[in-house]
Amino acid sequence: MSKRRISTIMAAVAVAAAAALASAVPAGATSVREPLTDVRVAAHFDLSSGQLPENIALLPDGSAAVTLAASRQVAQVTPRGTTRVLATLPAPADGGVNTPALGFPLTTGIVRAPDGTLYVLYATGTADLTGLWRLRPGQAPQRIAALPADGLPNGLALDDSGKRLYITDSALGTVWTVPVTGGTPTAWSTAPELAPTGGFIGANGAKVHDGALWVTNLDQGTLVRIPIRPGNRAGTPQVKASGLPGIDDFTFTGRGDGVLAALNGPNTVVHIRPDGTRTTVLDAADGLQNPTSVALRGKEVYVPSAAYTTATDPNLLRARVRGHL
Numbered sequence: 001m002s003k004r005r006i007s008t009i010m011a012a013v014a015v016a017a018a019a020a021l022a023s024a025v026p027a028g029a030t031s032v033r034e035p036l037t038d039v040r041v042a043a044h045f046d047l048s049s050g051q052l053p054e055n056i057a058l059l060p061d062g063s064a065a066v067t068l069a070a071s072r073q074v075a076q077v078t079p080r081g082t083t084r085v086l087a088t089l090p091a092p093a094d095g096g097v098n099t100p101a102l103g104f105p106l107t108t109g110i111v112r113a114p115d116g117t118l119y120v121l122y123a124t125g126t127a128d129l130t131g132l133w134r135l136r137p138g139q140a141p142q143r144i145a146a147l148p149a150d151g152l153p154n155g156l157a158l159d160d161s162g163k164r165l166y167i168t169d170s171a172l173g174t175v176w177t178v179p180v181t182g183g184t185p186t187a188w189s190t191a192p193e194l195a196p197t198g199g200f201i202g203a204n205g206a207k208v209h210d211g212a213l214w215v216t217n218l219d220q221g222t223l224v225r226i227p228i229r230p231g232n233r234a235g236t237p238q239v240k241a242s243g244l245p246g247i248d249d250f251t252f253t254g255r256g257d258g259v260l261a262a263l264n265g266p267n268t269v270v271h272i273r274p275d276g277t278r279t280t281v282l283d284a285a286d287g288l289q290n291p292t293s294v295a296l297r298g299k300e301v302y303v304p305s306a307a308y309t310t311a312t313d314p315n316l317l318r319a320r321v322r323g324h325l
Contacts, residue, residue, distance in 0.1 A: 036281055037320050041317050047311065058302065067109070067120060073107065094126065132153070155204055164179055167185065174189070175187075177232065188232070189234040193215075193220070196218075213225075216261065225238045240274075244270070245266060248293060267288050289313050289315060290306050291303050291306075301320070301321060304317075
């Protein structure tokens, strides 16, 4: 990818992100640091080729699968920090100029199913490529569910049974649902809590937890819980935390409804407690470069940083939890 193309991408993201943050509610997080130790950058990615890490799925062998947004790639990062590209999704014929909000094609959400299959979201602004893609070892990537070309599929979550996926659409303010076998997605929720309001993107990160789908909204700066009712019906959304400008994806800490969330523009990771209060646990001084998502394996915290606006060092940061969050 040319330096000119990367500069264009970075400029587009910077303008959109600045607009979103300008309209966001102040975060109000306390500055007291909670116990994270051995904070380090575990892997660096190639900015010049568009390797901007957007989302992460942890693998059983101790490695991690990450989507690299602007290079259209899915890669595996070993515990030693070595990166191996697993797949590159096909480029749209028009270069992705009609991709909502961003104007370039990008790989976004990723999850791993119990059988080892990786599912990845791809947004291109074109009807032939936008949607849910399946990656199986030794096989070429395959689109198994088409999504609207004017949408921006972003966050991806797998239900507890491992049989159904939930997809946030950041442009259309919708959560789609589809079986892991693929097919035609169903609009599961179009609640106002999912809508973009600041001219950038709305519903973003997604996780299934304790009988509900939890979703962030970047424009609204919120973390929202939507109950999963019998028959896979969406319940009434409840805002669990607000005042979180630039909130992207997140993970649960394993202790009730506690969350670690990436705040992209503010360049921080915050610990959100069940009562909605939060504390900053990582920031730019630790090596963050516009964090996009968070994963937790035991006591190990993983944070991909896409460097969308810093344009300096896209990386994967690791830290260790000392005690309890």
